[in-house]
Amino acid sequence: MQHTGGYNRSHGRAGRLSDELSGAPNRQHRSDRDGHAFKKHCKKTRKKRLPLASQQPGRFAMTQSYDLDQSVSVLRGVGPKKTEALARLGIEQLRDLLYHFPREYRDLRSVLLINDLPDGQKGLVCARVVLILPGRGYGRNKTMRLLVEDATGQMEVVFFRSGFLERAFSVGETWYFYGPVQVKDGRVRMMHPEFTRADGYEPRGIEPVYPLTKGLSQRELRNWIRALMADVGNLEETLPAPLLEEKKICSLAYALRHMHFPSDETAYRLARFRLIYEELLTLQAALFMSRSRFGEGRKGIAFSPSISMQPFLEALPYAPTGAQRRVLGEVSGDMESDRSMNRLVQGDVGSGKTLIAQAAIFKAVSSGYQAAMMAPTELLARQHFETLKRDLGPMGIEIALLTGSVSGKAKAEVLEGLKSGRISVAVGTHAILSAGVEFVHLGLVITDEQHRFGVNQRLMLTEKGENPDVLVMTATPIPRTLAVVLYGDLDISLIDEMPPGRQPVYTERFGEGDRERAYRLLADELYAGHQAYVVAPLIEDSDVLDSRSAESLYREISGRFPDYKSALLHGQVPPKEKEAVMEQFYAGEIRILVSTVVIEVGIDVPNATVMLIEGAERFGLAQLHQLRGRVGRGRARSYCLIITDVTSGIADERADVFCRTSDGFVIAEKDLELRGPGEVFGFRQHGLPELVLADPLRHARLFQESRDDARRLLERDPSLKSPENRAFGQRVRTLFERMEHVVL
Template structure:
């Protein structure tokens, strides 16, 4: 029976149902999956002398067995001890729970042993005997309790014996030549069975590029499919849009002006828009979105804006209505949330379907089954990563297939924008509005809390307001951190002349909304809160953000919290109170003190925390790459993106002989490819 690369691993010897299930947990379904399941590191089995080896280092010693192997047993456990003569030095070698070693060696025999060296005792805690035929580097594979790394290595060796030289090249020959990449078969052989570190490095380099390139090809094809999804050009009225821009109470920044141009060009084009608008907190994304929505309205369409919370939806609806009113533009903006009375909701739904509402702002209530638009031309989604693909596609299923403009205040470093948002066009507002004052950030220790409180009192005395943020709601026996209830009670005593509010995630929604509204209207001067204020209402009068136990927060989260202040004319401050115990904690807080640039901080966060955890795996949509590291290999990732884009733009690229293996592979896998979100 002839086997194919697409056959199940169950066709290999030694793979029963239990082992097949275990391999599936590692993403290994087919023989091809197995052959491209690469090691994550290598153990150096090259022999060295004890004098060249550091204490505690893993090493291979080669020498002559100088004493008989003695096995000592302790119940079910055992110790096998022997002497190894290496260049006139005798080393004591101990194997734990490997009594069979004694049967395989004898005095006078030359052996190689891999283990951990104890320099003080001139002893080696042995891990394994190294056969003479073994390569210098031993590949180590990601494994689980259900399937050991050695089992994976044995299965790969078996599969390679069956398919050596038969793997198709997915990376076109032009790119392999251009970037000095290995042929696929050589790539697989050198990655799994390297003779030395140079082969292992070359194999992994080629495998990483292939991984990035295939991923980018899929994203480019997704983007093409999205743009061909029946997009309609919006014939907006340029004069009316210009009138709105001129009527704004401030001039657009150069960055806002550039981004508006990019979005309007997309709206006028005969293809579907799928654009991500990135901008730091306070950079003016909402006014850009309002211009885009008004453009859709002048084209005879409706616009919708989705926000992650009701309070944010309310804020957007009010600010939009005010903006158009001040500009002398007569259009109808309505709010649609789950908190509406049934009669109000029915009326808004009817008016929305009849086309009497120009712009609707809401939460997930906008994507319910009973919501119908008359002609939806643009959907703006605030805080993009908080909505899934299904919720975004639900807007399209209304039959209108509107343009999509997603917005996020979470600065996304280039690595993530290339991967997690690679199928979207990206616009960046990298400039704050004129006159906006930089937020002064400082760090104090717990012993200096009184200084932080004095700064809060000084700002309150000027008529400003303050946020005080803490990580926990109630006392914890395991974490020595201030809890929000304790801080609230303490500040009530310390600030008797001011109203102090308490806000946390366990409060009923109505209470949260009431508190935030009270804070916005300055009925509450100090808001003690957990991170529920991270994405909150705009309170221009708030000038100080005091964050307790700041080392307990992520860097991106701290930057988001800092963005709650500095929204008005007042000089604003963020004070981080913490005694970080680790270098990571210290670096994080130092980075926040040194810069207010969200994109710079996001890149720093990526370097400190690693790609998979930058926004939280589920939120960021960061794909997991097995070989390539999108942080360390950013240049390679960028090149892979550029080459994939260049290839799909070539007319008839999928008909060329050199690309047929790639086309076949993409056809097989695109159906299973998950749209990261």
Template sequence: MSGRPEILFPLFGALTKLEGIGPKSAQILEGVGVVKPLDVLMTLPLSGVDRHRRASIREVAAPSVATVEVTVGDHHPPRTRGRPYRVQVEDAETSFQLVFFHARGDYLQKLLPTGQKRIVSGKVEIFDGIAQIVHPDHVLPVAEAEEIPPFEPVYPLHAGITQKAMWKATRSALGLMPDLPEWIDPALKTREGWPDWADAMRNVHSPQATSDLSPHAPARERLAYDELMAHQLTLALARAATRKAKGVASHATGALSKKVLASLPYKPTGAQQRAFAEIAADLATPLRMNRLLQGDVGSGKTLVALMALLDVVEAGGQGVMMAPTEILARQHMDGLRPLADSAGVVLEILTGRDKGAARAAKLKALADGTINILVGTHAVFQKDIAFKDLRLAIIDEQHRFGVSQRMELGSKGHAVDVLVMTATPIPRSLALAQYGDMDVSVLDEKPPGRTPVQTALVSSSRLDEVVAKLRHAVAEGRQAYWVCPLVEESEVVDMTAAEERFKRLRASLGEGVVGLVHGQMPHAEKDAAMARFVAGETKVLVATTVIEVGVNVPNASIMMIEHADRFGLAQLHQLRGRVGRGAAASSCLLIYQPPLSESGRRRLEILRETEDGFRISEEDLAMRGAGDVIGTAQSGIPRFRIADLERQAGQMAVAQSDARALLNDDPKLETARGKAARTLLWLMEQDKAIRLISVG
């Protein structure tokens, strides 16, 4: 892949080559990321103005735009400073005024000579019973009427760039477009009725009606698909590169996992069995596994993870399960050890706490293979830790774990299979955008034995009642979380909010009943406070969102969320998932500060209606947009310029299967369609992908 194909050079030239863009405009545009003709083409119109010719302004209802031919009448210059300059004109049916502020008389005499015909276009308004157009958008001699498009696109603007300049620049950029070879699968293109790339570009910049501006107009759909396809091709190339790294095939009869299942009081759900079958099939191939196990709160991911680990152990290898914090690592350990014992498998934990001789003994047992499964925090990355035959790494909660750390794990074994578990249900379109290089298994059923959580909305004015009820519940031996929001992202203020609430609850519930955890505490203190709550010594835990992920206290059956209106839907759903883990009936109180905004109320009501994390995430996407749902800054979700992940979600899945199929048939992109796809990657500036092909 030597470099950008010559056919694309004009689109990557200087902005100043475009009509209407001088050095000053170019500088303004570069400030907002428009640096070449291609970027001008990728800036699509937001809306449009109907400028079809009318016989008279009477054909439109004011205030709206009219384009009419007029005969120019008398000029009325202002008598005093600051008054407007008025020009009387007449169309086929009525007379009206053109109004100009701060205008020069000599200029207006030239623009609108009395007695002559002109085409004017602008917004008709009624002022004191008189129809007028203030500062018409267009005034042209009849011979030049063609210059006004019947339907004029309106571009998103930046200070100092006019619609006229954008119109000229886009026309001039359209003139630079090459005819590119087709990269879309011909059957798909025919089925959808999509135009060629260059035609699609011409269409979106010359809409004929409002319907052409919809994300579902064929030309817009096609350009959105190109963007998604380029993104999915990049991910598919990354996936192919990972899989090329040879893995180890781990064949198992399932004897160990059968022992564990026999010791359980219930059967795994259909979703668990399906996910486990997908993982087992991956483990049995010599290709590296790179799979995401996506499951809602309490859908039983841990059991699926254990079955995968047991298969690897049965095949003679070792497995590691990584958690983001020591508390979570211990929790996995407590949950898994009795199950591992029932299969006769050695399970150990390694965290930063292990020191001296105890640590040395564990390291030796890992190196000689005595330990089959290791549970730990990122402490298992330290240089002195060696496994005998590490084959599977399971990572809990992806977003604390970068790709580079996944790579590092790979270096611990020869070619470790990787399974990432996340408890954050993500809408399918976003999962594909973010984890498109991975294969995805979804757990969408709840195992038996979990009680539904009753969710209620309470106004903060009733806080005293809430505290009284809490006192009653604590007296009955129940445990509760009380979550305070982050305020203004400032950790100091956040700490104060939690500390204030802690002091007040301690005053009304008594010493030793209430515990506190927040982000500013030293690790050891936080761990100790959590441990006291887990052990049931403290009954109420006041916390900031540090408890969002994974903590399992089956006795805790009440979740209070203060200022619930400040949290995102996904976050509220995660927090609520901390209760309802035991046999006791659980409740979640969403305490809000009235008055609630329309969207704030909608968010809280969705939570009251459903506990289905996937439905909640789809609602979240519809309400907040893709960037917000995952917090784009750290999410690795690309910002698309044309594609709209909320409205064109279905296209992402098509693009993914198309990209994978293309690479499957043509791994080096050497066929005619493969070469066209390379052009697409250059066009969309997917340099990473281009490097991956050139390496391959």
């Protein structure tokens, strides 16, 4: 059955429950297809039923026992197609099914009277069909309307595109209806509800609503999970007994039972707290393990304080900002200590992170060591190579480029130069990681846009030297609340000041009716000799999403501006072709680049002064900010033009914040608030497992508490293999192995 949200604020007991359930997990945004695909059942005169009392939690009359490590295919009704559908939700084993939590709940404990139905919310009523009203439309697309009544009044029931229901109802029958309510001018209307005959139905309990995918229904998921409840008691407790006692935490079996089928508000609250705490504790312990793998606090190279960065800084044609000087001092202090540096440098687009990297390289090379700098794309690596060669080359530092396209004699010369020490700095892509690349004295490793590199990749690079210092850089603003989680005790430097003279990008919002004015601004910049980005949220046109695609925009733009060479770029373009397009855009041969978000982290094109973003409501705030960072990199004034017709809700608030501020950290905090941790840069983009239940904003205290507890556990038992920690340690190691792309 189609449903549009939780039963959030109804009267009485249901209202209290909804306050507890309003934080129900909603990380997996998949459409609920249980619903009016239900029409197949109606055709067979089978009616969708809300759960019977005998199906409520506490009555798990299951005789079959399961091994939770078994495939879901052992469940009754799970054949190859259902197995494939469950796999799309990340559910392969029975244990995965137990941890597939409801995204909301329906409180079916109370039947309301029509006159008591809450406007704008959902309710459950029992009413008699008085009249079958004429609908609008034809055939299957026809709107179906009923007039129903109980002892307190009448209500109109509306079903959209449900002509097939015309023969499902008869005047005089009594039905239960559950759905969203509208009350206007004293008239009550329920839109597209679920329904079941009143005969023999006893509405009791709280019903879970799960994230679905095509080919699965709510009823199937509920039945399968209910079948596992008999075996939940056999699950090994995963949290150490002392922690359970200290935190007054419920057992794992209790938590899983009442997360899926809560008996009341208190049971739900206890279950949810337990699972959130365990999720955070496991994540924090896995992060600590990753850091120890990098040898946090290990003895490293102590560069001499007598070798200063100052000669390099004095040779620059400009003075570093105060923020750059502060970060340079932090990096220099790390390099001069005997503890290996492991520092993250955060800085907004254009804040001057490259200068920090160059100064660190200068100090390392001047001390007799080599340096390696790794970038995620060949084009970005080449750009870094050219910048380093321009600024450090005149100081006698030999720099080489090593990417996949460097081969033959040129590659052999680079490899020989690194092995002999003749070449001091290698700049490249993943090619630097290959087994044939050897350094004689590697002392500094730098990675740019570090969320593109996994733990194993960076380990491979650091292992090419003896405990080299590590510096990672990102232009991705990370909210402070997430930085604490992502990096814990790591050293974090923040460049929070822009170089003088850099103009903020003028940002303006346009409705569909203002498109012509936006195009005129774009035309003015092209006429002035500049270049432009045009960004779309989709590659191809969609029947489901009402947004312009990159392909349709490319056709329109290339037809509208025939005098300027344009190109199309998206994620399905082969890597070599993409590199060629970006090279031409960088060289100025392509004047208009129509693209999806693949240019979100890209190269520096100072001549690109205007970006037009189509369907801006479909992007997150932080993502919009990263896109905007592609322009405004030269001296000319730059523009970011966003097109959206959305004038209310979160999308409207997002557009308003984006136009008002250019501070990436303010934007990142707001994005976290509006979208949640799974969508913002902190977790998904940094490769961390998505948080299913925990929320950095709502559970900030628990984040800190879980980190302290994880640290204490690992201090006492670094391998987490003692009898009381064994089960928890296994969970942590399993998570650690999945964190291939985590950034530390």
